[in-house]
Amino acid sequence: xxxxxxxxxxxxxxxxxxxxxDAFKILDEITDVKQLEKIIKEIVKEKTRQKKFxxxxxxxxxxxxxKDDPSLLNEIKxxxxxxxxxxxxxxxxxxxxxxxxxxxxxKRIVSDRPESKMIKAISVVKTTKLENDVYVCGLLTTRNxxxxxxxxxxxxxxxxxxxIIFDEELQKTAGTLLIDQFVMxxxxxxxNSGLMIKxxxxxxxxxxxxxxxxxxxxxxxxxxxxxxxxxxxxxxxxEFVTWISSPDPVARKVRFVLIGGDIVDGVGIYPNQNKELxxxxxxxxxxxxxxxxDKIPKNVKIIIMPGNHDPGRRALPQPAIPQKYNSxxxxxxxxxxxxxxxxISLNGVKVLMFxxxxxxxxxxxxPGLSYDRPTDVMKNLLRARHLSPVxxxxxxxxxxxxxxxVIEDIPxxxxxxxxxxxxxxxxxxxxxxxxxxxxxxxxxQASVGMVPNPGLAIIVNLKTFQVFHENYSxxxxxxxxx
Ligand code: D5M
Ligand code: FE
Ligand code: ZN
Numbered sequence: 001x002x003x004x005x006x007x008x009x010x011x012x013x014x015x016x017x018x019x020x021x022d023a024f025k026i027l028d029e030i031t032d033v034k035q036l037e038k039i040i041k042e043i044v045k046e047k048t049r050q051k052k053f054x055x056x057x058x059x060x061x062x063x064x065x066x067k068d069d070p071s072l073l074n075e076i077k078x079x080x081x082x083x084x085x086x087x088x089x090x091x092x093x094x095x096x097x098x099x100x101x102x103x104x105x106x107k108r109i110v111s112d113r114p115e116s117k118m119i120k121a122i123s124v125v126k127t128t129k130l131e132n133d134v135y136v137c138g139l140l141t142t143r144n145x146x147x148x149x150x151x152x153x154x155x156x157x158x159x160x161x162x163x164i165i166f167d168e169e170l171q172k173t174a175g176t177l178l179i180d181q182f183v184m185x186x187x188x189x190x191x192n193s194g195l196m197i198k199x200x201x202x203x204x205x206x207x208x209x210x211x212x213x214x215x216x217x218x219x220x221x222x223x224x225x226x227x228x229x230x231x232x233x234x235x236x237x238x239e240f241v242t243w244i245s246s247p248d249p250v251a252r253k254v255r256f257v258l259i260g261g262d263i264v265d266g267v268g269i270y271p272n273q274n275k276e277l278x279x280x281x282x283x284x285x286x287x288x289x290x291x292x293x294d295k296i297p298k299n300v301k302i303i304i305m306p307g308n309h310d311p312g313r314r315a316l317p318q319p320a321i322p323q324k325y326n327s328x329x330x331x332x333x334x335x336x337x338x339x340x341x342x343x344i345s346l347n348g349v350k351v352l353m354f355x356x357x358x359x360x361x362x363x364x365x366x367p368g369l370s371y372d373r374p375t376d377v378m379k380n381l382l383r384a385r386h387l388s389p390v391x392x393x394x395x396x397x398x399x400x401x402x403x404x405x406v407i408e409d410i411p412x413x414x415x416x417x418x419x420x421x422x423x424x425x426x427x428x429x430x431x432x433x434x435x436x437x438x439x440x441x442x443x444x445q446a447s448v449g450m451v452p453n454p455g456l457a458i459i460v461n462l463k464t465f466q467v468f469h470e471n472y473s474x475x476x477x478x479x480x481x482x
Contacts, residue, residue, distance in 0.1 A: 002028070004033045004036055004037075005027055005028060005036065007037075008027070008036050008037055008039075008040040009027075009040075011037075011040055011041070011044070012040055012043075012044055012055060015044050015048070016053055017044060017047070017053050017054065017055055018053065018054045018055070019054070019055045020054060020055065020056040020057060022056065022057035023055050023056050023057050023059065023060050025057075026057060026060045026061070026064075027039075027040075027060065039060070039063055039064070042063065042242070042245075042246050042247070043055055043059050043060070043063055043247060045246075046246050046247045046248055047059065047247075059247055062247045062252060063245075063246070063247045068252060068297075068299060069252075069253075071215065072215050072216070072217050072253060072255060073213070073214070073215040073217065073255070073347045074217065074255035074256065074299060074300070074301050074346075074347070075345075075346070075347050075348075076256070076301050076303070076336060076344060076345070076346060077344070077345040078336065078338060078342065078343075078344055079343040079344060079345055079350065079409065080341075080342060080343040080404075080409070081320070081338045081339050081342045081343075082317035082318070082319060082339040082340070082341070082342070082404045083319040083320045083337075083338065083339040085317075085400075085402065085404060086313070086317060086319055086339075086398065086400060086404075087400060087401055087402075094399025094400070094401070095391075095399045097399070097400075097401045097402075098397075098399050098400055098401070098402075098403050099139060099180075099403075100157060101400075101401065101402045101403040101406075102139065102180075102182065102386070102403040102406060103137075103138070103139060103156060103157065103182065105403060105406040105408060106137075106182035106203055106385060106386070106406060107119075107137060107182075109203045109385055109406075109408070110137060110184055110201075110203050112206070113184075113201070115135050115184065115186070115201065116135070116184075118133075118134055118135045119134075119135045119136065119137055119184070120134045120135070120136060121136075121156060121157075121158040121159075122136050122138060122154065122155070122156045122158050122159045122160060122161050123158035123159045124158070125161065125187060125195065126159065126161050126195075129189055130187070130188055130189040130195075132188075133186050133187065133188045133198060134186075134187060134188075135184055135185065135186055135187070135201075136154060136156065136161075136184070136185055136187055137154075137156060137182065137183065137184040137185070138154035138155045138156040138160070138182070138183070138185075139154065139155050139156075139180055139181065139182055139183075140152060140153070140154060140177050140178070140179055140180065140181055140182075140183055141153045141154070141155050141160060141179070141180070142162075142179075143174060143175075143177065143179070145171070145174075145175065148166075149164055149165060149166055149171070150164075150165040150171040150174045150175070151163070151164055151165070152165065152174055152177075152185075152197060154183065154185060161195055162194070162195070163185060163187055163194075163195045163196065163197035164190060164194060164195070164196050164197065165196075165197045166196065167198070170197070170198075170199065170200060173200050174197075174200060175366075175367055176366050176367065176368070176380070177200070178361075178362060178365065178366070178380075178384065178389040178390050179365075179389070179390050179391075180389045180390055180391045181384045181386060181389035181390075182203060182384070182385070182386065182389075183200055183201065183202060184200070184201040184202075184203075185197045185199065185200055185201070186198045186199035186200075186201070202383045202384060202385075203383070203384065203385040204382070204383045204385070204428075205382050205383070205385075205410055205427065205428040205430065206410075206428075207428065207429075208410055208428070208429065209429075210412045210429045210430070210465070211348045211349050211350060211412050212348070212349060212412075212462065212463055212464075212465065213346065213347035213348060213349050213462035213463050214347065214348075214463070215347055215462075215463065216253060216461065216462075216463040216464075217253050217254070217255040217256070217347065217461075217462055217463070218250060218253050218254045218255065218256075218459050218460065218461055218462065218468075219254075219255070219256040219257070219258060219346055219349075219351075219459070219460050219462055220244070220254055220256065220257045220258065220457065220458070220459050221258050221260070221415055221433050221435040221458040221459075221460065222257065222258065222259050222260070222435055222438070222457070222458075223259060223260035223261055223262060223307070223355070223415075223416075223417025223418070223435040223436070223437065224260075224261070224262040224307065224417045224418065224420055224435070224436065224437035224438065224439060225237065225259070225262065225263050225264070225289070225437070225438045225439070226262055226264065226265040226309065226437065226438070226439035227263060227264045227265065227279070227285050227286075227288050227289045227292070228264050228265040228266070228277055228278060228279035228284065228285030228288065229265035229276060229277060229278070229439055229442070230276050230277065230278055231276070231439045231440040231441070231442050232265065232278075232438065232439055233438045233439065233440060233454060233455050233472075233473065234292075236438065236455045236472040236473060237292065237438045237455075237472070238292065238295070239472055240457050240470070240472050241292060241293075241295045241296055242295060243470075244257070244295075244296050244297065244300065245295065245296065245297050250459065250468060254300055254459070255299065255300055255301065255346075255347075256300065256301050256302075256303070256346050256462075257293075257296060257300055257301070257302045257303070258302075258303045258305075258344075258351065258353060258415060258435075259302070259303065259304045259305065260305055260307070260353050260354070260355055260356075260415050260416065260417040260435055261305050261306055261307025261308070261309075261310065261340055261355030261356075261417050261418065262307035262308065262309040262310065262355065262417065262418070262437075263286075263289050263304060263306075263307070263310055263321075264282065264285035264286060264288075264289060264309060264310055264311075265277060265285065265309055265439075266282065266285070266309040266310060266311065267280065267281060267282055267285075269308070269309050270444070276442065276443075282311045282325050283325055283326065286311075286321070286325050286326035286329065287326065287328075289326075289329070290326060290328045290329055290332075293329075293335070296334075298333070298334050299334070300334060301334050301335075301336065302332075302334055302335045302336070303335075303336045303338055303342075303344060303353070304320075304321065304329065304335060304336070304337050304338070305320075305338050305339065305340045305341075305342055305353050305355065306318045306319075306320065306321050306339070306340050306355070307340065307355035307356075307357075307417065307418060308355065308357055308418070311325050313398070314396055315396040315397055315398035316340065316341075316357060316358075316387075316388055316395065316396065316397050316398065316405060317339055317340060317341060317398070317400065317404040317405060318339050318340040318355075319339045320337040320338055320339050321337060323337075338353070340353070340354060340355045341353060341354040341355075341387055341404070341405065343409055343411065346462060347462060349412045349413060349462045350409065350410075350411045350412045350413070351411060351412070351413045351414075351415055352407065352409075352411035352413070352414050352415065353415045353416075354381075354387050354414075354415070354416050355416070355417055355418050356374070356416040356417055356418030356419060356434070357388065357395045357418060358381070358387060358388035358389070358390065358395045359371075359374060359377045359416070359418055359419055360394055360395065360418075361388075361390045361393040361394055361395050362377050362380060362381075362390070363377060364393075365390070365393075366380070371419050371421060371450060372421065372481075373423065373481070374416065374418075374419045374421055374423055374434040375423045375424070375425035375427075375432040375434055376425075378414055378416055378425075378427070378432045378434070379425070379427045379432070381407070382407065382414065382427055382428070382430065385406060385407045385408075386403075386405055386406055386407060387405040387406075387407060388405050410430070411430060412429075412430060412431065413430065413431045413432075413433060413460065414427075414430055414431070414432050414433070415433045415435060416432075416433070416434050416435075417434065417435050417436070417437070419434065420436060420437035420439065420445070420450070420452035420453075420454060421434060421436060421452060421453055421481070422434060422435060422436025422437075422453050422456040422458065422469075422480050422481070423436075423480065423481040423482065424458070424467055424480060424481070424482040425482060431460065431465055431467070433458055433460070433467075435458055436452065436453055436454060436455075436456050436458075436480075437452055437454045438454055438455060439452070439454055440452075440454055441454075453473075453478045453479065453480070453481075454473055454478075455471060455472040455473030455475075455478060456469055456470070456471055456472070456473070456478060456480050457469060457470045457472060458480070
């Protein structure tokens with residue numbers, strides 16, 4: 001027997017394991033000493049967890065991927081990706097085109113509603129005495145709450161008008177609207193003059209059927225790794241990535257890993273960032289990312305989308321991380337580089353991936369929303385059918401001729417990150433995943449009282465939509481909110 005083999009076997013025997021002779025034969029054929037050691041250690045760890053103290057042929061075949069079920073599909077289709085579409089019109093003209101595209105796309109979305117037959121242009125509503133209630137739709141340009149009324153200004157391509165809301169409940173609804181978001185309003189002529197808003201309707205998500213994968217495979221949801229930062233939880237992430245190639249029965253069915261932005265910490269993103277970096281260049285950071293992802297088996301498809309820390313354009317929609325910083329990631333067969341946002345089909349399950357930059361603007365201005373419950377913000381985005389409505393606040397938006405941030409297709413899973421708070425929820429049948437982070441609380445986050453729950457791995461069965469999660473951080477109080 002080879003020296004290395006007897007060493008590896010002793011390791012298992014000392015831990016109280018029996019080794020079946022058939023397992024022996026397979027081990028004897030492994031020539032890479034490092035691999036041999038790693039396999040034995042992994043199997044011992046997994047079987048100890050299962051409290052089964054025999055290593056047999058089946059364990060090794062599973063571990064080595066010989067037993068990986070070839071009937072498990074791992075089909076990816078990129079249904080929508082801004083990378084090749086970003087054009088950026090110039091200045092004011094660009095923004096006019098953007099808002100007109102936003103209006104037209106959302107008007108099409110509400111056209112299925114029964115009220116849409118009663119929609120009138122704003123210019124018409126302003127100049128006619130209304131006998132009955134009518135509907136108008138437009139983008140919200142101004143909101144003013146005064147003593148006991150709220151005034152909204154809505155704009156459509158024909159013009160704009162100011163409507164007054166008297167009803168208290170409706171004023172509350174108006175208070176949650178975001179500037180530049182699309183709304184439909186039921187209006188009537190007010191007693192003296194002017195127009196009164198009697199109802200507000202959002203595009204929202206209709207009842208619909210969710211697509212599921214026929215094959216029982218799992219998808220892993222990650223974001224905000226911040227590789228290169230001092231606070232990146234490298235050991236914890238390596239432990240999780242190693243689990244993906246372990247003999248664990250769930251791990252053996254993982255076929256997709258989705259990374260929703262902030263894969264690296266970047267360079268020059270905030271003042272004096274270099275003091276908090278362990279890798280000082282983008283290239284080094286992305287190389288480290290590539291090395292880490294290399295530990296994932298090649299039958300697992302990996303999707304990488306940029307966030308605000310990653311290189312490339314900052315303004316939304318963001319094209320994929322440019323190839324010039326790391327051609328290795330682009331060249332890998334099992335890696336797809338996509339822009340932000342992107343709509344991806346995983347065995348027919350539609351996943352809308354968005355980093356989540358707009359959450360910052362929304363929690364600042366909307367009563368009842370906070371960083372602690374990012375999935376509530378995600379519900380607001382779905383109701384608005386737009387990923388980043390507010391223009392001119394902290395989230396930069398590029399003057400695209402087409403508004404690529406409108407949620408045209410309804411996803412089955414909505415995957416967001418950015419706020420470093422892992423949370424799960426459901427909305428109208430859509431699974432909402434905020435995938436948290438793999439970065440410990442930074443001094444900046446501590447200074448603003450932001451408490452992340454990093455190191456939580458979220459894994460979804462795409463056939464049943466059952467969700468698993470595992471805490472890899474040393475903080476055992478780290479919980480996944482739902
Ligand atoms: O953002 C992580 C979270 O921290 C996200 O919710 C935004 C918030 N954040 C980060 N930097 C700032 C500044 N400078 N002001 C306010 N809020 C901030 P990340 O994208 O990982 O940096
Ligand atoms: Fe982040
Ligand atoms: Zn971010």
